[in-house]
Amino acid sequence: MILKGGRVLDPATKTDGVMDVLISGDKIKETAPELCNRFPDEELIDCTGLWILPGLVDMHTHLREPGYEYKETIKTGTQAAAAGGFTTIACMANTLPVNDTAAVTRYIREKAEREGVVEVLPIGAATRGLKGEQLAEIGFMKEAGIVALSDDGFPIRDAEILRLTLEYASCFHLPVIDHCEDLTVSKGGAVHECAMGTRMGLRGIPCISESVVVARDIQVAQWLQTPIHIAHVSCRSSIELIRWAKGQGIPVTCEVTPHHLALTVDDLYQSAYDTRFKVNPPLREAQDLKALILALREGIIDCIATDHAPHDTQSKMVEFEYAANGISGLETALPIALEVGREAGISPSTILSRMTVEPARILGVERGRLAPGMVANLAVFDPLESWTVDPQRLFSKGKNTPFAGKSLIGRVKMTVFQGETVFIDRNNPWEKMPFCGEEPF
Numbered sequence: 001m002i003l004k005g006g007r008v009l010d011p012a013t014k015t016d017g018v019m020d021v022l023i024s025g026d027k028i029k030e031t032a033p034e035l036c037n038r039f040p041d042e043e044l045i046d047c048t049g050l051w052i053l054p055g056l057v058d059m060h061t062h063l064r065e066p067g068y069e070y071k072e073t074i075k076t077g078t079q080a081a082a083a084g085g086f087t088t089i090a091c092m093a094n095t096l097p098v099n100d101t102a103a104v105t106r107y108i109r110e111k112a113e114r115e116g117v118v119e120v121l122p123i124g125a126a127t128r129g130l131k132g133e134q135l136a137e138i139g140f141m142k143e144a145g146i147v148a149l150s151d152d153g154f155p156i157r158d159a160e161i162l163r164l165t166l167e168y169a170s171c172f173h174l175p176v177i178d179h180c181e182d183l184t185v186s187k188g189g190a191v192h193e194c195a196m197g198t199r200m201g202l203r204g205i206p207c208i209s210e211s212v213v214v215a216r217d218i219q220v221a222q223w224l225q226t227p228i229h230i231a232h233v234s235c236r237s238s239i240e241l242i243r244w245a246k247g248q249g250i251p252v253t254c255e256v257t258p259h260h261l262a263l264t265v266d267d268l269y270q271s272a273y274d275t276r277f278k279v280n281p282p283l284r285e286a287q288d289l290k291a292l293i294l295a296l297r298e299g300i301i302d303c304i305a306t307d308h309a310p311h312d313t314q315s316k317m318v319e320f321e322y323a324a325n326g327i328s329g330l331e332t333a334l335p336i337a338l339e340v341g342r343e344a345g346i347s348p349s350t351i352l353s354r355m356t357v358e359p360a361r362i363l364g365v366e367r368g369r370l371a372p373g374m375v376a377n378l379a380v381f382d383p384l385e386s387w388t389v390d391p392q393r394l395f396s397k398g399k400n401t402p403f404a405g406k407s408l409i410g411r412v413k414m415t416v417f418q419g420e421t422v423f424i425d426r427n428n429p430w431e432k433m434p435f436c437g438e439e440p441f
């Protein structure tokens with residue numbers, strides 16, 4: 001198959017130009033202008049006016065399976081990923097049972113192999129049951145195929161356990177991802193701590209609940225000279241610490257979510273406390289958002305990760321303080337990130353590097369680049385198409401998006417995984433639609 005005449009944008013190889021991409025089997029064979037003249041027998045897909053991107057990599061997804069299949073399954077989660085242009089997603093361990101043993105890791109791997117439409121890389125729990133007390137079966141899970149360790153959903157509470165996790169992780173060459181939150185500070189909180197929340201009678205989560213743990217993590221990483229990755233950074237105080245740490249050469253990396261780049265606590269107020277805006281860490285203030293965007297531009301923030309957290313309706317249709325945290329994010333991530341970039345003067349290629357080669361580098365996997373010899377994982381993107389987010393049309397079972405009704409510019413038209421088309425936009429005339437026969441959930 002030849003993807004013809006699209007703008008090939010690959011930050012890893014610094015490619016940006018109109019050309020053809022020849023896919024042979026599950027590999028990218030060649031990228032060059034006018035390949036179709038040399039290979040006249042290949043199936044041609046006209047990509048004029050479209051971008052051809054490396055398949056996106058998300059290092060922070062919640063797939064909910066096993067245990068919470070009413071929220072999402074590996075099948076629906078990977079379909080949502082494909083619809084968002086992602087071909088590799090790393091899924092967090094807070095399932096039921098928790099992914100803290102090789103058996104659960106194997107279950108996820110095998111299920112993804114059978115039912116998933118893109119690549120699923122399991123992340124193992126750092127501690128048993130995410131309880132922060134005893135280390136999980138790290139070596140066995142590594143053998144079974146985990147790519148990182150994280151207790152995400154919870155912080156690694158004790159510095160000593162964090163130290164042991166980092167020491168063990170480094171023996172197995174596994175990155176450690178920490179959800180930074182001091183539960184003694186944030187406990188019971190539902191919104192970012194500020195005057196408005198207090199007036200509404202909602203307990204607040206101050207920035208310090210995040211940054212105090214970021215500071216600790218940096219110190220431990222410095223002491224052990226072992227890398228640590230900070231999940232979903234949300235506030236300026238954390239950014240200042242990470243900027244300092246990187247300046248000192250301490251091996252720390254971090255991610256930001258599209259919603260923390262696009263929304264603030266003011267959007268929550270304007271929504272009249274719509275629980276779809278409830279997320280952990282909470283949406284912060286304009287000054288935090290500004291600091292995040294600056295850090296993204298400077299490379300202080302290494303990557304954009306969705307923290308895709310699908311929920312059933314019941315978990316969100318309750319009083320604000322009881323509602324579950326999280327946003328269904330895979331299908332809106334790319335246009336939102338590009339819009340943030342457009343408004344802040346950050347180039348599409350910089351945004352794309354944060355969603356492809358950078359997360360792949362942190363996870364230590366050979367993904368997120370579009371070059372001959374690489375696995376043919378690609379997304380075709382229309383940068384101009386405008387569309388309105390309709391939760392009912394999302395492939396994810398999680399309809400919980402604060403972007404419902406928002407009009408976005410740019411849409412994934414086609415996703416290729418290991419040389420096979422796994423998603424085609426249903427508005428498109430191309431006929432070979434792999435799961436277009438099914439109505440979205």
Ligand SMILES: [Zn+2]
Nearest residue numbers: 152153179231
């Ligand atoms: Zn988290």
